[in-house]
Amino acid sequence: MNLLESAEDKAFREEVASWMAEHLVGEYEVLKHRGGPGDEEAYPELRKQWERELAGGGWTCVGWPKEYGGRGLSIEHQVIFHEEYARVGGPGRMGHIGEGLIGPALIAFGNEAQKAEFLPGIVKGETYWCQGYSEPSAGSDLANIQTKCWMDEDGDWRVSGQKVWTSLAMDSDWIFVIARCEPGSKGNKGLAFLLMPLDQPGVTIKPIHQLTGGAEFNEVFFDAAVARAEHIVGEPGEGWKVAMGLLAAERGVSTLGQQMHFAHELDLVIKAAKANGTASDPLIRDRIARAWSGLRVLRYNALRMLSGGADVSLGREALIYKYAWSNWHRDLGELAMDVLGPQGDVPAEDFDILRLQQVFFFSRADTIYAGTNEIQLNIMAERGLGMPKEPRGV
Amino acid sequence: MDFSLTDDQVMIRDAAQDFLADKSGSEAVRAAMASEAGFDAAVWQAIGAELGWCAVAVPEELGGMGLGPVELMLIQEQAGYHLLCSPFFSTVCLGTTLLKSLGSDEAQGEFLPKVAEGSSRFASSIACGVEAKAESRSGQWLLNGVVSQVCDAGEDSLLLLFAETDDGAGLFAVPGNAEGVSIVSQTGWDASRRFATVELNDAVAAMRCDDATRLASGGRKANALSRLYVAAEQLGAAQRCLDMTVAYISERKQFGRTIASFQAIKHRCAQMMVQVEGLRSAVYGAAALAADESDVQALSMECAMAKALASDVLFHCAGEAIQLHGGVGFTEEYDPGLYFKRARASKGWLGTPEELRAEIAGVLL
Ligand SMILES: Cc1cc2nc3c(=O)[nH]c(=O)nc-3n(C[C@H](O)[C@H](O)[C@H](O)COP(=O)(O)OP(=O)(O)OC[C@H]3O[C@@H](n4cnc5c(N)ncnc54)[C@H](O)[C@@H]3O)c2cc1C
Numbered sequence: 096m097n098l099l100e101s102a103e104d105k106a107f108r109e110e111v112a113s114w115m116a117e118h119l120v121g122e123y124e125v126l127k128h129r130g131g132p133g134d135e136e137a138y139p140e141l142r143k144q145w146e147r148e149l150a151g152g153g154w155t156c157v158g159w160p161k162e163y164g165g166r167g168l169s170i171e172h173q174v175i176f177h178e179e180y181a182r183v184g185g186p187g188r189m190g191h192i193g194e195g196l197i198g199p200a201l202i203a204f205g206n207e208a209q210k211a212e213f214l215p216g217i218v219k220g221e222t223y224w225c226q227g228y229s230e231p232s233a234g235s236d237l238a239n240i241q242t243k244c245w246m247d248e249d250g251d252w253r254v255s256g257q258k259v260w261t262s263l264a265m266d267s268d269w270i271f272v273i274a275r276c277e278p279g280s281k282g283n284k285g286l287a288f289l290l291m292p293l294d295q296p297g298v299t300i301k302p303i304h305q306l307t308g309g310a311e312f313n314e315v316f317f318d319a320a321v322a323r324a325e326h327i328v329g330e331p332g333e334g335w336k337v338a339m340g341l342l343a344a345e346r347g348v349s350t351l352g353q354q355m356h357f358a359h360e361l362d363l364v365i366k367a368a369k370a371n372g373t374a375s376d377p378l379i380r381d382r383i384a385r386a387w388s389g390l391r392v393l394r395y396n397a398l399r400m401l402s403g404g405a406d407v408s409l410g411r412e413a414l415i416y417k418y419a420w421s422n423w424h425r426d427l428g429e430l431a432m433d434v435l436g437p438q439g440d441v442p443a444e445d446f447d448i449l450r451l452q453q454v455f456f457f458s459r460a461d462t463i464y465a466g467t468n469e470i471q472l473n474i475m476a477e478r479g480l481g482m483p484k485e486p487r488g489v
Numbered sequence: 490m491d492f493s494l495t496d497d498q499v500m501i502r503d504a505a506q507d508f509l510a511d512k513s514g515s516e517a518v519r520a521a522m523a524s525e526a527g528f529d530a531a532v533w534q535a536i537g538a539e540l541g542w543c544a545v546a547v548p549e550e551l552g553g554m555g556l557g558p559v560e561l562m563l564i565q566e567q568a569g570y571h572l573l574c575s576p577f578f579s580t581v582c583l584g585t586t587l588l589k590s591l592g593s594d595e596a597q598g599e600f601l602p603k604v605a606e607g608s609s610r611f612a613s614s615i616a617c618g619v620e621a622k623a624e625s626r627s628g629q630w631l632l633n634g635v636v637s638q639v640c641d642a643g644e645d646s647l648l649l650l651f652a653e654t655d656d657g658a659g660l661f662a663v664p665g666n667a668e669g670v671s672i673v674s675q676t677g678w679d680a681s682r683r684f685a686t687v688e689l690n691d692a693v694a695a696m697r698c699d700d701a702t703r704l705a706s707g708g709r710k711a712n713a714l715s716r717l718y719v720a721a722e723q724l725g726a727a728q729r730c731l732d733m734t735v736a737y738i739s740e741r742k743q744f745g746r747t748i749a750s751f752q753a754i755k756h757r758c759a760q761m762m763v764q765v766e767g768l769r770s771a772v773y774g775a776a777a778l779a780a781d782e783s784d785v786q787a788l789s790m791e792c793a794m795a796k797a798l799a800s801d802v803l804f805h806c807a808g809e810a811i812q813l814h815g816g817v818g819f820t821e822e823y824d825p826g827l828y829f830k831r832a833r834a835s836k837g838w839l840g841t842p843e844e845l846r847a848e849i850a851g852v853l854l
Contacts, residue, residue: 399492419767
């Protein structure tokens with residue numbers, strides 16, 4: 096066990112920090128701390144341009160192998176990159192679904208032609224992706240996919256059905272979907288994993304307004320929309336394997352960057368508490384100390400996850416992580432609003448205050464997407480503690 | 490940066506696990522609790538003289554292994570898991586930590602080799618603050634006053650006590666059987682660890698142990714580390730509460746199925762797991778930081794965090810263990826009650842969660 100950083104790690108940290116200091120300036124200055132969860136609709140075009148700025152410095156897809164245009168960084172260096180990126184307020188990454196989800200899935204499961212066609216666009220910050228998994232009747236029970244696909248006379252795939260809660264579909268060029276290719280099949284059998292351009296006649300995107308007032312997610316309707324023959328990943332019927340492999344591909348390296356944003360939010364809470372005098376309230380002080388402690392737990396937990404190794408409870412730390420951070424974040428949002436008091440009740444002009452309001456509202460979604468609290472608890476009980484599985488209805 | 494345990498650390502932990510599974514089962518713990526001294530002398534003998542646990546944190550030049558907080562933390566986690574009744578905590582986690590952090594070279598040279606070989610044990614107080622007074626008369630230090638919450642004090646122990654002198658506090662070693670020392674030991678609701686009130690009437694110290702240059706930051710460091718070791722023990726105890734609960738509910742049937750198959754029960758166990766694993770991350774992280782010899786302020790914050798969290802987590806898990814066992818959880822015969830009592834008692838050792846968070850807030854705000 097060793098938390099010290101090598102000289103090489105420190106040098107790399109400085110390299111990232113100085114690149115950020117030189118580039119996150121001028122027209123990009125407004126992007127600092129913007130575009131995070133709950134703030135996705137801030138400056139989408141400028142943030143895409145920023146992705147290309149990053150690409151110019153070789154700072155997109157830093158964990159991908161070099162042969163696919165990545166930087167081939169070690170886990171340690173990826174963590175350092177994400178930390179330094181976030182430390183200076185690097186904006187929410189428009190390309191994160193491409194870089195973190197579909198790219199690694201294509202590297203693992205795609206064929207060479209697919210890699211050659213799609214990976215460069217992600218690396219260069221030119222192509223943006225969204226994730227078409229959830230459907231009206233396939234939420235927590237994701238395998239209950241109803242969207243259909245079939246092969247047409249030209250050998251292309253046609254897709255009909257509906258996806259829902261699709262984040263950032265309005266700003267994306269492509270969507271990856273799971274659809275049922277074997278009529279009459281059930282559950283996770285008989286599915287196909289398809290790559291589809293959104294800009295085509297058979298696809299309609301309708302925004303869904305969130306309780307925050309924004310509309311970061313959408314309904315996406317497919318009416319015999321086309322996925323070209325060569326754009327199926329894996330074999331027909333193997334869609335589930337690809338879909339799940341994709342979710343596992345994110346090894347959690349960006350999580351320490353996320354924590355850097357959390358630390359910034361906690362700093363904003365402390366700043367607000369000092370400004371309005373609640374910092375002298377013993378109950379608020381206790382909750383701020385709890386929030387700080389919770390963030391230390393998340394940090395060490397993430398380091399444990401990334402080290403793996405000889406730990407007995409290998410895997411348990413990974414199982415708890417989503418539940419732990421999302422509920423911590425929700426508590427932080429509640430604390431923030433209690434600190435703000437009446438100032439929290441009116442949408443703020445000052446982004447330092449608005450950010451705290453966003454955390455309060457958006458963190459309600461943190462415990463729903465990517466596996467709800469209840470589903471996380473089921474998984475922990477079953478995989479972590481070996482308790483009986485939930486019965487399925489018939 | 491690497492968060493995984495080394496092979497040696499894994500070996501130390503596994504050896505502790507095996508030994509305690511054998512020597513500190515439920516019956517052994519109950520026998521120790523009922524005994525006069527509060528621990529099994531043969532087990533203590535084995536720990537000190539055979540297993541070498543008391544030597545772990547003693548510097549090599551004083552006959553120890555020269556290892557650090559990570560190894561001790563791992564042993565403590567196992568000690569808590571098995572509710573070990575032993576002066577190991579007072580001797581190593583409190584006493585040795587104090588001497589190493591702020592003791593003079595002379596005091597360390599005098600006392601630590603004996604601890605390392607398992608022939609001497611320490612007792613010291615977990616109460617915050619300095620309760621006794623010391624004055625120097627004809628070349629001897631005489632102590633007076635009443636010191637509370639002295640852990641594992643006995644006639645055969647060496648008391649390491651803070652006392653106020655004319656020029657500030659100092660640390661003194663007083664043999665438990667010295668004249669003028671009277672030890673009133675109490676058995677608490679938690680009988681797995683004994684605390685005594687020690688009355689000092691012109692008790693002659695064997696030595697003044699502190700090194701003036703180490704006192705201030707060494708005192709804070711010792712306090713931080715001791716909290717870490719309590720937290721590690723609480724972590725082990727909380728893990729045990731979860732494990733025994735899962736074992737019980739997987740056997741017990743009601744309504745024609747195991748109670749483990751009810752989702753309400755699964756979720757409560759999963760929530761315990763979230764807490765226990767989060768706590769493990771915190772305790773391991775604080776131990777790793779301690780091993781890196783980081784600055785005292787950072788270490789104090791981390792250890793206060795770990796101890797506050799550990800107290801809350803253990804209390805929660807022990808309460809859940811009782812509840813999910815049903816009626817048997819409320820009996821003398823089953824173990825949840827033992828852990829519940831330890832949870833309640835240890836909450837206050839070296840600072841309550843509220844006090845510790847107030848300390849943290851003081852730095853943040
Ligand atoms: C902000 C946001 C962004 C999203 N972005 C995307 C995206 O980009 N792409 C995408 O595909 N999806 C996305 N989602 C969808 C998300 O994955 C689903 O909302 C989630 O899986 C839950 O499904 P559901 O909404 O149908 O809720 P339901 O499954 O209907 O759940 C309702 C309630 O029932 C509980 N419940 C369900 N099953 C069980 C059970 N077995 N045991 C106990 N309780 C249970 C749930 O925990 C929840 O509390 C997003 C969601 C949100 C909120």
